[in-house]
Amino acid sequence: MLFERPMVFVDLETTGANAESDRITEIGIVEIDGDTIHEWSTLVNPGVTIPKFIQNLTGISDEMVANAPSFEAVAQETLKRLTGRLFVAHNARFDYGFLRNEFKRLGIKFSATALCTVKLSRKLFPQHHKHNLDAVIQRHNLPIDSRHRALADVKALMFFMRHLNDSLPLESVTEAINSIIQRPALPAHLDPAVLDDLPxxxxxxxxxxxxxxxxxxxxxxxxxxxxxxxxxxxxxxxxxxxxxxxxxxxxxxxxxxxxxxxxxxxxxxxxxxxxxxxxxAKRNDLCTWQMEESDNGTLIPKLKYSRDLDFGGIKNLYGLFPNGKVATKALRSLADAHLLCHNLLGLETQPMGKPCKAFHSKNCLGACIGVEPIASHNARLKAALFKSQVQAWPFNGLIGVKEIAPLGARIDIHLIENWCYLGTIANINELDMQSIKHCKASFDIDVYKALSKQIGSGKLDIVYLDKITAN
The missing domain is CATH 3.40.1440.10 (GIY-YIG endonuclease)
Incomplete structure (x- = not known):
């Protein structure tokens, strides 16, 4: 039987999704010891205003918690009910994280083995896509009176576990639970509690x-x-x-x-x-081909390194390579594939007017000896390089890439200029232009790869900061 081990089913209502900055507004707990069940719940005065959309979601208003006890007042009662039991919650890291932070503010160390019923549902019913509490309730016809109140939600979890106990082989459920709550073996000198706060x-x-x-x-x-x-x-x-x-x-x-x-x-x-x-070292060897025009109008690729040139601000760059050897090999392959002249590309050093080796092997159309016009060779070279062109920075200067976590729990504005990452701020008021101007950030291939395709897709929330930087 699953309930031979002492369990405590927990559900919280909170002012938001951030365990460090938001607060608990309601605690619902069901303790199970074999056949014995104890229910307990309490509203909690969070000491802050509850956002309107949270009030609408949970039905808990500022007026309802105005005369409720603070978490400090119910901390010992809560701790007593949690201690020594398997901590069971839906999306357990949320509830566990909020309780740990509330206890931590009071100087109380709380740690427990946590079982997430979202993970348990996924393991036992992988054929289903949705595993939120509403989906679990509907799928298993669990009896419940209401939603988004702590005690009602926590009862749903208890009914879910009872359903598993009655409908599935005990070995399968036990194996799934053990795989979820299993903790890795840490070095003996490391406190196991370091794993508790990992998100x-x-x-x-x-x-x-x-x-x-x-x-x-x-x-x-x-x-x-x-x-x-x-x-x-x-x-x-x-x-x-x-x-x-x-x-x-x-x-x-x-x-x-x-x-x-x-x-x-x-x-x-x-x-x-x-x-x-x-x-x-690999970043310092990052290189690209830059097209330069000779006196007779021939386009010649010249190898440039990121340590010497700001790749972000130049338009006629092609390909990003970890070192010169790889870049040269790529150019040679390109020349062979498109019948380009090895001599004009700098891959050979034949005297002027002499055919390159590629011409003798019929891998060159003869631009080296005037058979193919230079303009034609230039056009074919540009066409061959087109797909590998490095995208020049498409903005006038500094931008911010804004990201908002679910429920607005966190806002990050990543500062980028010329494919250089300059830092992250939470709001525009934190923008320190003096620090930005003295930043020695350089073109970063990882930043380029992460952003170059997305910037043109319209999927990113761009904050234009060039006007701010001009002031």
């Missing part, structure tokens, strides 16, 4: 050693999953073993999207280049 959202995570020495940086679409995976897969390389031995602390930075995670990682990489010397 299941985009961002960047960092590993620190003694004296706050930064050891490792990585971006992720799911911070919690990535860190769990790091420790669950086992140590496979000597450098991972050394990292695990030195690790003393784990930190993370949440972002609205994977774009924000990439940009944040880019910033941190540049600030801590000693951690990624190989990647830094």
């Amino acid at each position: 299941e959202s985009c961002g960047v995570y960092m590993f620190y050693g003694t004296n706050d020495q930064l050891l490792y940086i990585n971006k992720s679409s799911n911070i919690r999953k990535s860190i769990y995976s790091f420790f669950s897969k086992g140590i496979r390389h000597s450098n991972e073993a050394a990292l695990a031995q030195q690790l003393q602390q784990i930190a993370h930075i949440e972002t609205v999207s994977e774009l924000g995670a990439l940009l944040t990682e880019t910033r941190l990489m540049k600030e801590h280049q000693h951690l990624h010397t190989t990647r830094t």
